[in-house]
Amino acid sequence: MTKPIIEVKNLAKSFGKNDVLKDITEQVNPGQVIVVIGPSGGGKSTFLRCLNLLETPTSGEVDFDGQNLTTLDTKKVNELREEMGMVFQGFNLFPNMTVLENIKLAPMKVKHLDDAAATKLAHELLSQVNLDDHADAFPSSLSGGQAQRVAIARALAMNPKVMLFDEPTSALDPEMVGEVLSVMQELANQGMTMVVVTHEMGFAKSVADKVWFMADGYIQENNTPEEFFSNPQTDRAKDFLSKILM
Amino acid sequence: MKKRVILFFALLLSLVTGMTAITSTTAHAATDNSLTKVEKKGTLVMGTSPDYPPYEFQATVHGKSQVVGMDVAVGKKIAKDLGVKLVVKSMSFDSLLVALQTGKVDMVISGMNPTPARKKSVDFSHTYYQGGYSIVINKNDKGIYKDKDSFVGKTIGAQTGSTMYNESKKQTSGTKVKGMTSVSDLILALQSHKIQGVAMEKPSAQAYVANNKELAAIPSNFDLSASDTSASVAFAKGSTALVNKANKSVDQIKQQNLVNKTYLPEAGKYLKTNTVNTSMWHYWKAFLTGIKYTLIITVCSVFFGFILGVILALARMGDGGVLRTGLRWLATAYVEFIRGTPMMVQVMFVYFGLGLIVNLPALTSGIIAISLNSGAYVAEYIRGGINSVDSGQTEAARSLGMSGGATMRYVVLPQALKNIWPSLGNEFITLIKDSSIVSIIGVSELIFQSNIVRSDTYRGVAPIAVIMVLYFILTFTASRILNYFERRMQHD
Ligand SMILES: Nc1ncnc2c1ncn2[C@@H]1O[C@H](COP(=O)(O)OP(=O)(O)OP(=O)(O)O)[C@@H](O)[C@H]1O
Ligand SMILES: [Mg+2]
Numbered sequence: 001m002t003k004p005i006i007e008v009k010n011l012a013k014s015f016g017k018n019d020v021l022k023d024i025t026e027q028v029n030p031g032q033v034i035v036v037i038g039p040s041g042g043g044k045s046t047f048l049r050c051l052n053l054l055e056t057p058t059s060g061e062v063d064f065d066g067q068n069l070t071t072l073d074t075k076k077v078n079e080l081r082e083e084m085g086m087v088f089q090g091f092n093l094f095p096n097m098t099v100l101e102n103i104k105l106a107p108m109k110v111k112h113l114d115d116a117a118a119t120k121l122a123h124e125l126l127s128q129v130n131l132d133d134h135a136d137a138f139p140s141s142l143s144g145g146q147a148q149r150v151a152i153a154r155a156l157a158m159n160p161k162v163m164l165f166d167e168p169t170s171a172l173d174p175e176m177v178g179e180v181l182s183v184m185q186e187l188a189n190q191g192m193t194m195v196v197v198t199h200e201m202g203f204a205k206s207v208a209d210k211v212w213f214m215a216d217g218y219i220q221e222n223n224t225p226e227e228f229f230s231n232p233q234t235d236r237a238k239d240f241l242s243k244i245l246m
Numbered sequence: 247m248k249k250r251v252i253l254f255f256a257l258l259l260s261l262v263t264g265m266t267a268i269t270s271t272t273a274h275a276a277t278d279n280s281l282t283k284v285e286k287k288g289t290l291v292m293g294t295s296p297d298y299p300p301y302e303f304q305a306t307v308h309g310k311s312q313v314v315g316m317d318v319a320v321g322k323k324i325a326k327d328l329g330v331k332l333v334v335k336s337m338s339f340d341s342l343l344v345a346l347q348t349g350k351v352d353m354v355i356s357g358m359n360p361t362p363a364r365k366k367s368v369d370f371s372h373t374y375y376q377g378g379y380s381i382v383i384n385k386n387d388k389g390i391y392k393d394k395d396s397f398v399g400k401t402i403g404a405q406t407g408s409t410m411y412n413e414s415k416k417q418t419s420g421t422k423v424k425g426m427t428s429v430s431d432l433i434l435a436l437q438s439h440k441i442q443g444v445a446m447e448k449p450s451a452q453a454y455v456a457n458n459k460e461l462a463a464i465p466s467n468f469d470l471s472a473s474d475t476s477a478s479v480a481f482a483k484g485s486t487a488l489v490n491k492a493n494k495s496v497d498q499i500k501q502q503n504l505v506n507k508t509y510l511p512e513a514g515k516y517l518k519t520n521t522v523n524t525s526m527w528h529y530w531k532a533f534l535t536g537i538k539y540t541l542i543i544t545v546c547s548v549f550f551g552f553i554l555g556v557i558l559a560l561a562r563m564g565d566g567g568v569l570r571t572g573l574r575w576l577a578t579a580y581v582e583f584i585r586g587t588p589m590m591v592q593v594m595f596v597y598f599g600l601g602l603i604v605n606l607p608a609l610t611s612g613i614i615a616i617s618l619n620s621g622a623y624v625a626e627y628i629r630g631g632i633n634s635v636d637s638g639q640t641e642a643a644r645s646l647g648m649s650g651g652a653t654m655r656y657v658v659l660p661q662a663l664k665n666i667w668p669s670l671g672n673e674f675i676t677l678i679k680d681s682s683i684v685s686i687i688g689v690s691e692l693i694f695q696s697n698i699v700r701s702d703t704y705r706g707v708a709p710i711a712v713i714m715v716l717y718f719i720l721t722f723t724a725s726r727i728l729n730y731f732e733r734r735m736q737h738d
Contacts, residue, residue, distance in 0.1 A: 052645055054641055078648070081644065082647030084645070085646075086641075088638060090638055092636075092641060094657055095661065105643075105656060106643075106648055109652050110646065110652070154642075155645070155646070158647055
């Protein structure tokens with residue numbers, strides 16, 4: 001049996017009196033694609049951000065590659081974040097840099113790659129997301145789908161072991177959702193470990209190994225997509241599915 | 247404004263006397279090293295306010311503007327007898343005694359009367375000149391005014407902080423007394439009928455009248471003690487050795503009647519050459535110097551102010567831990583304090599206050615003070631700029647493994663700076679104008695230079711008009727350049 005790459009143990013997170021995550025214990029194995037779904041405000045983003053410590057858990061622990069992140073010092077956390085790429089709903093590209101510079105920044109400043117190596121890497125990744133012809137464009141001139149693909153390439157540039165996606169297609173016009181999902185599918189096919197928060201049920205059905213249904217601060221169900229969609233266990237999940245599958 | 251300055255000086259003076267009293271009671275009770283100190287440095291620094299001909303004034307000698315006058319001759323004589331070199335430092339009359347007490351100058355010769363009040367804070371030499379007071383009026387008014395008592399319901403002007411100012415207040419009734427820092431300003435006020443007379447020492451009055459056909463002098467008829475009409479050299483309290491030595495020179499000057507025989511006629515010569523060419527073109531070098539220093543001060547202050555501003559902004563945004571909280575508290579207090587006090591006061595405090603610890607030249611003091619001031623304002627712009635950058639930018643950078651510092655430096659700050667570029671540009675333009683404040687400590691920037699030209703040419707308005715245009719050219723050019731860069735940054 002393989003060792004899990006991410007292990008979450010009794011994770012809880014509150015913002016003041018608002019207990020967003022109550023008690024979460026789950027694990028992700030290498031190469032797995034996990035899709036997290038659930039109602040708005042259920043804490044999905046918070047959960048994802050706790051995985052790479054953008055949010056500090058109130059209690060419990062997050063182990064990555066066998067190390068408990070919550071006990072590490074800042075420097076070590078920074079190093080481990082390199083191994084967890086993150087893609088945001090709002091892209092968060094750096095608007096003052098070209099596409100190429102967006103991708104080169106972290107490899108150069110964190111991994112200390114020289115300019116030539118970083119440029120080469122960036123072009124490779126841009127080809128992978130079919131955007132090499134936009135290398136010198138500024139983010140403001142890109143469509144949403146293009147911007148998100150650049151953001152994926154930027155995260156991949158650090159050669160991460162895991163990719164975290166927080167609703168990567170929610171901000172996109174419908175006709176652009178496909179191009180982003182296909183890049184993600186490609187990534188999954190290459191064996192990338194992924195945790196994806198999304199409302200794209202088609203993607204969940206066809207790509208996910210496991211679906212985690214999250215509501216009210218708990219992972220209510222953890223099942224294969226076939227099982228989850230055809231045979232949800234909790235009323236909460238049934239209710240949720242009936243609403244989105246209408 | 248003027249009042250505030252005076253108040254501040256009074257405060258500073260008492261502070262300084264307090265401090266020197268504490269530090270020097272032990273020191274000078276044991277030894278009086280005033281003389282050996284001067285002999286060791288080989289220079290004797292004389293402070294003076296060069297707008298009081300023929301005592302001291304600016305004149306162009308061999309194409310270079312310098313301070314001349316009978317007081318300078320007295321200073322030269324004292325220095326020569328001591329076997330050291332005389333260095334003349336110009337500053338406003340108000341600042342002279344503070345400069346003496348803070349060690350900026352070794353002595354003050356500026357037509358200063360050894361009044362009992364002044365004797366409390368400084369030591370005086372014997373009198374080197376016994377004068378009297380006149381009142382300068384417009385020639386057209388000659389029939390109207392006879393002496394100090396003819397100004398009922400009218401206004402007499404006098405140099406702020408001078409004996410004439412105090413006596414005019416005391417010895418007239420129903421007359422308003424207006425104080426201004428420089429005599430050239432007073433003459434200008436007189437000619438534009440803001441005031442009806444200017445009280446000043448007789449030789450000065452004669453010099454002004456001789457050089458300006460519109461003016462006339464009348465006797466003042468002030469009731470004065472000898473100490474009010476005599477001029478002495480002022481030294482720091484307790485420098486007995488230096489005073490004794492200077493007294494030897496002063497006694498010789500009196501004995502040989504050097505002031506009337508040599509010094510005054512010499513000063514008169516400079517006055518004559520001075521009135522020949524009063525065209526503003528003739529003084530382009532003086533204005534150029536002014537522009538040079540205005541730009542040096544502004545550029546340096548913007549540079550250091552910016553660095554300080556970034557540090558302060560980051561400190562103000564720090565969080566967590568005792569150290570960071572402490573730093574944040576300090577930075578906040580600093581910013582509030584600087585923004586809550588006038589820049590003029592800060593300039594004087596750095597020059598005179600820090601002067602107690604390290605002897606900084608006026609230019610350096612000015613740059614330090616303005617940088618410290620500007621830093622507080624820039625910090626607030628930068629803080630606003632940093633807050634205006636979307637938090638998603640930080641998250642993206644951190645998720646890529648970048649440290650907090652690297653995120654700030656490569657991702658947040660560049661965007662913050664772009665957002666606040668217009669505010670920073672405004673700060674730069676404001677500093678071009680506000681740097682004029684350092685003229686009070688004698689830095690040769692535009693305002694200071696224009697004052698020199700004014701007392702040099704006896705022309706009140708023209709130099710002001712010239713620097714007004716010059717300031718506008720500077721600020722306008724600066725704002726064009728800044729706009730250009732702003733537009734270039736807009737491409738993304
Ligand atoms: N930084 C924060 N400070 C305070 N409250 C927060 C913070 N971030 C999230 N919350 C709160 O936590 C709860 C869960 O938010 P979260 O964004 O994790 O939900 P979500 O499941 O991602 O919802 P959505 O589908 O709308 O993205 C919400 O009530 C939200 O207001
Ligand atoms: Mg969310």
